[in-house]
Amino acid sequence: MPAPQDRIDAANAIEIRxxxxxxxxxxxxxxxxxxxxLDLSIPAGSIFGLLGPNGAGKSTTINILAGLVRKTAGKxxxxxxxxxxxxxxxxAAIGVMPQELNIDPFLSxxxxxxxxxxxxxxxxxxxxxxxxxxxVGLTEQAESYSRHLxxxxxxxxxxxxxxxxxxxxxxxxxxxxxxxxQLREMLWRNVRRLNEQGMTIILTTHYLEEAEEMCDRIAIxxxxxxxxxxxxxxxxxxxxxxxxxxxxGDARALPQLPEGVRAExxxxxxxxxxxxxxxxxxxxxxxxxxxxxxxxxxxxxxxPDLEDAFVRLTSRP
Ligand SMILES: Nc1ncnc2c1ncn2[C@@H]1O[C@H](COP(=O)(O)OP(=O)(O)OP(=O)(O)O)[C@@H](O)[C@H]1O
Numbered sequence: 071m072p073a074p075q076d077r078i079d080a081a082n083a084i085e086i087r088x089x090x091x092x093x094x095x096x097x098x099x100x101x102x103x104x105x106x107x108l109d110l111s112i113p114a115g116s117i118f119g120l121l122g123p124n125g126a127g128k129s130t131t132i133n134i135l136a137g138l139v140r141k142t143a144g145k146x147x148x149x150x151x152x153x154x155x156x157x158x159x160x161x162a163a164i165g166v167m168p169q170e171l172n173i174d175p176f177l178s179x180x181x182x183x184x185x186x187x188x189x190x191x192x193x194x195x196x197x198x199x200x201x202x203x204x205x206v207g208l209t210e211q212a213e214s215y216s217r218h219l220x221x222x223x224x225x226x227x228x229x230x231x232x233x234x235x236x237x238x239x240x241x242x243x244x245x246x247x248x249x250x251x252q253l254r255e256m257l258w259r260n261v262r263r264l265n266e267q268g269m270t271i272i273l274t275t276h277y278l279e280e281a282e283e284m285c286d287r288i289a290i291x292x293x294x295x296x297x298x299x300x301x302x303x304x305x306x307x308x309x310x311x312x313x314x315x316x317x318x319g320d321a322r323a324l325p326q327l328p329e330g331v332r333a334e335x336x337x338x339x340x341x342x343x344x345x346x347x348x349x350x351x352x353x354x355x356x357x358x359x360x361x362x363x364x365x366x367x368x369x370x371x372x373x374p375d376l377e378d379a380f381v382r383l384t385s386r387p
Contacts, residue, residue, distance in 0.1 A: 081114060082111045082112060082113055083112050083113065083114040083116075083148070083163075083270035084110070084112035084135065084146070084147070084148055084270075085110075085112075085146070085147045086109060086110040086111070086144065086145070086146050087144055087145040087146075088107045088143065088144040088145065089105050089107065089109075089141055089143075089145075090103070090105055090106060090107055090141065090142045090143040091105040091127070091130050091134065091139065092104070103294060105127045105130055105141075105142075105144075106293070106294040107295070108144070108291065110299065112272060112287075114238075115268060116286050116287050117261070117265050117273070117284055117285050117286055118273070118285060118286075119273055119274070119275065119281040119284070119288040119302075120274045120288075121275070121281055121289065121291070121380065122291040122384070123292060123384050125293075126291045126293065127291055127293075128243075128291065129274070131291070132166065132241055132272075132274065135148065136164065136166040137157070137161050147160065148161075148163050148164050148239065149163030149164070149238050149239060151163065162190065162235060162237070163237055163238050163239055164238075164241060165233055165235065165239070165240050166232055166240075166243065167228050167232040167240070167242045167243065167245060168243055169243045169244045171224045171225065172228075173216045173224050173227060176215060176216070176217065177215075178212060178213045178215060178216065179203060179211055179213075179214070179223075179227050179230070180199060180212040180213060182227060182231060183199045183203070183230055183231060184199060186231045186234045187234040190234060190235035198234075198236070202233060202234065203230065206226035206229050206256075206260065207226060208223060222249060222250065222253040225245070226256070226257075229245075229260065238270060239269070239271075239272065240270070240271050240272070241271075241272045242257075242273040245273060246277065247276065258284060261273075278375070278376040278377045278380055279375070279377070281302075282306070282375060282376040287300070288301075288376070290380060290384065297383050297384065305376065305379050306373070306376065306379065308379070309374040309378060309382070310346045310348050310349075311345070311346060311347075312371055312373055313342050313343065313345075313372040314343045314345070314352060314355055315340050315342050315343075315371075316340060316342075316343065316367075317339075317340050317366075317367040318367065319367050321363075321364045322335070323362075324341075325358050325364055326358060326361075326362065327358050328350060330345060330346060331343050331350070332344040332345075
């Protein structure tokens with residue numbers, strides 16, 4: 071490994087500045103600018119979600135990080151190593167679990183991991199093949215042909231392959247798309263454990279609930295540009311909107327409500343009052359209902375989730 075002084079900024083696992091990617095024209099299609107000067111900092115030790123609608127540029131970004139796609143312009147540093155200046159070190163710092171199940175069908179899981187370790191130049195004495203097989207629950211299948219593995223087992227093998235060189239950063243590209251619930255839970259258990267041990271995790275997912283639960287920081291990109299990057303809790307808090315859903319029994323008339331409150335009757339008869347908690351306390355609405363003599367049989371509070379924030383931020387005019 072190079073001397074620590076070769077590293078640039080140790081606080082961020084990844085630094086992306088002005089990243090641009092234009093795919094060349096082909097087959098009659100015009101050139102496509104997939105990334106338009108993206109700036110992104112991914113803190114070391116975080117579980118970071120890279121989100122965006124289809125075609126936003128997530129895979130392009132990840133493939134550039136993985137060294138699979140050449141950027142058109144900009145600067146990428148991985149674990150403090152500039153990709154252009156220290157390509158070998160920046161590649162060694164990152165492990166990528168791809169979306170596609172690209173596994174050699176004629177190799178056993180053990181052989182796959184050994185071949186991968188060889189590709190990364192991991193010396194035999196530093197390999198941790200048995201531990202990795204154990205980690206992803208493939209010890210029993212260690213010597214089977216990979217083509218006999220189930221889809222879920224293949225995915226677990228991909229995770230192990232991404233880890234053979236003990237990278238500081240693990241990238242998971244849509245890791246749970248189409249997988250069953252047990253595999254999803256197993257994956258997240260592993261990801262959490264690796265993160266607790268200090269590994270930085272970057273993931274793309276279409277499941278916003280999953281991003282909300284797993285990621286402590288989230289970037290949303292759209293049409294090759296950064297829309298927002300913040301702590302998950304801040305993104306959720308930013309909406310400044312809550313809804314009180316009140317069961318008012320048989321009382322149907324709408325009472326006089328404080329200014330700024332949006333009221334609607336839901337199909338189930340409950341009254342939904344949406345308001346900005348930074349400007350109005352909930353008791354202002356409760357007081358208004360009481361003053362109108364309206365019964366309050368039950369109250370639930372709905373807060374916006376990441377899906378609401380995502381739709382608001384990426385909806386097209
Ligand atoms: N090899 C390529 N040649 C030409 N255009 C491409 C190529 N790869 C991606 N694109 C285009 O670049 C844009 C960004 O694609 P990218 O795959 O990075 O988006 P994404 O956010 O990963 O989308 P998805 O969620 O659908 O995977 C899209 O408009 C896509 O059609």
